[in-house]
Amino acid sequence: MTYYTVSFYLFAAIILLSAYFVVTTKNVIYAAFNLLLTFFGVAGFYALLGADFIAIVQLIVYVGGILILLLFGVMLTNKITDTEIKTGAFQVLPASIIVGMFSGVLIASMTNNRWIVSANTPVAADTLRTIGNILMNQYILIFEVLGVLLLIALIGAASIARK
Amino acid sequence: MIYDFLLQLTGNAAISSLINSIIPLTFIIPFALFAVYLERKVSAHMQDRLGPMRVGWHGWLQSFADILKLLQKEDIVTADADKKLFNFAPVLVFAGSYAAFAAIPFSSAYIGTNLDLGLLYIVAVTSLVVAGILMAGWGSNNKYSLLGAVRSAAQIVSYEIPTTLVIVTVIVMTGTLNLHKLSTDQTSSFYNWLIFGGYAAGWHKFALIPSMFVGFLVIFISTLAEVNRTPFDIPEAESELVAGYHTEYSGMKFAMFFLAEYANMFAVSAIVATIFFGGFQSPFGYLGNTLGISWLRPIEEFFWFASKGIFFVFVQMWLRWTLPRLRVDQLMAMCWKYLIPIAVVNLIIVALIMVL
Structure with missing residues (x-):
């Protein structure tokens, strides 16, 4: 195992775990702070792929901008922690169509690109x-x-x- | 570079990276102890007092006594606090301010990682500090903490804009964001520093001097606000909010906030010094070059870097004990109505001069 692989799996674990908690937790504040970890992990992925500028912009825009705004909104709203935030509506058909299309695009880009898989690959x-x-x-x-x-x-x- | 030396010594990339990443900490902790002492002495002498005098000669051991006291304190977590967030917040705040040191060149022999986008990286990672402060304010479950945290976040997010605009001005001028390259380019004489128009010869150099002074003033004021120092310390305004976001913290967790604050003060001073005042470059020649001793030069460079950083930290303290605190609306007006327009106009002027 090289350091590159170790850091890849570390960031992958951070992203998956924190994203899972974002969806499942009942506390909106915890969801927001887990989202911070998700964004951080994605920035780490960009850095591993040699896209240093994108990684930094990810941090500036999502962590420094959007997430802080989100936290502001949550903190200034009265009694947000005790309310039920799950929606009652389940739109199975439109959801599965959109998710299917989106995953198609993702799988296509995953298989068609040459990804950087080790630290020795030259980056731009x-x-x-x-x-x-x-x-x-x-x-x-x-x-x-x-x-x-x-x-x-x-x-x-x-x-x-x-x- | 110290990293290459460590790699040769240990032969292991992981161990040498680890040691390499701890080096700034060995500077920050003694610096924080010294800066706390300096702050108390500066404040005392500005108010015609003596300050700490009992522990050691002129009280120089006072900070060590304070640290010993903080280590022994009971770690209090209030009953209604959100314990996870409350305990994690000091770590996040310190991690955010420590991460900035990775891209700051301490001398030509030491920089954590020689990032091409160093300046932008520092702007990005300091946003983790904002998240940490909000976490501390929420986790404490205290109205003063929450108000302080929200004020602090609003302030840091607003003042990031003039800082970034001045950084863009520097990019337009030098074409690089790499702090190490920025320092080495401002070669070892004070008239080559960016504040004196930079290292390029010609009439540009003289035309740029006024813009550089304006840029320096804007970035100094806005970074002062980003580290929540007086006159911009409304997030922890003692007379209104007890101590802002760290009201409920005690013992070592409080010490971590304190350490992060002083680390931040030095980081922004070092950034200002690196951008406009030549970074680790000496204002006039090196003793090592004159005597022909090559290993002396990095040490001299570190001396100049630390001196410039500590000088700007001293200016921050000076301002703290000279100016009264701004109101919230004055603070926002200062940023949005004065600093941002000035920075934008300055950027356009510099861009025009560089194009001509």
Whole structure:
């Protein structure tokens, strides 16, 4: 067992266990903090795959942004820990169709890609520069449209909050 | 690099990585003891008092006495506290602030991991501290703790934006996020430091000086707010919230919060020093180069790094005992109405100068 394999299984265990607790726990706060561990484990996976920039962005956006916002929402809501948060509705057919399609995409990308499976595999150097060049040349239109989309979301949120 | 030396010595990557990762701790703990003493002395002399005088010469053993006291204290967990979160929070807070040290170059011979995205990595891992503080505030089951934690999180999340904008300014200028490369590029003379326009010759250098001073001020203020120090210490404002998120903590768990706070203070000072003040570079030549002793140079570099870091820690203490605490609305106005617009305009100016 190399260190690479050990850390892979460590992160895999963190992700699976914490994701299981997120779904099963009755306490919303525990769910949120387990989600922190899940995000952390996924960031570890990205780092193992040589995608250092994605790993860091994962931490900044999900741990530093979304999760903190989630915790804020939970903590500022009155008596959230004792309420039943499970939904009563079970939509078996639409759920199984969507899950089937999604797992199809995942399995396809899993089998068709060459994944980095050891520390000796060469990874791309200077990833940030490469990503920046691709975003600013090849995908400039999509990048700008996404920026406008985020701006619209921001203005929408501000206008809803003012009401 | 110390890691290569350890690898040669032990011949085992796991053992040498472990030793390599413990090295910053051997610096932080003595530093924290020293900084606690310094804080008390600085505050005392600013208020025309003497400060601790009893334990040792001018009270220099006071911090050791304090640590011994904290070690003996009973570990109290309040009856209604959420025990899992309460016990895990100090670990998470310290882990978050310690993780930042992995990318900080202490001298040209020692850096935890030579990350290409070091600066961005530090911004990312410090978000674990926010989660830890929220965990502590919730786990304590105390209104003061919860209020302090929520205030602290809001403050850190807001002030991350001007910090990141100044970091982007630095990327635009230097084209690198690697703190080790950033330090080695600002070669060993003070006029090559980024605060004096950087190491590139030409008119750019002089045009950049005002922007660099503005950038330095913005990042210094915002990192001061990120470590919850006065004048931005509303999360633990004694007069309103007892002690904020660590009100219910005692003994070693309290000591861990304290250690994390001082580790954080040094980390942000070191980052500011590395970005704008040449990191481990000496302001003028090296004695090792003059005498021809090659092993002296890394030690000198460590001396300069530690001196710059401790100097900025001293400035933080100085501000703490000079300025009154801001109100919550003033704090948010400071960030969103002043620092962020200034940082954005500064970024645009630097980008224009670099393009021209």
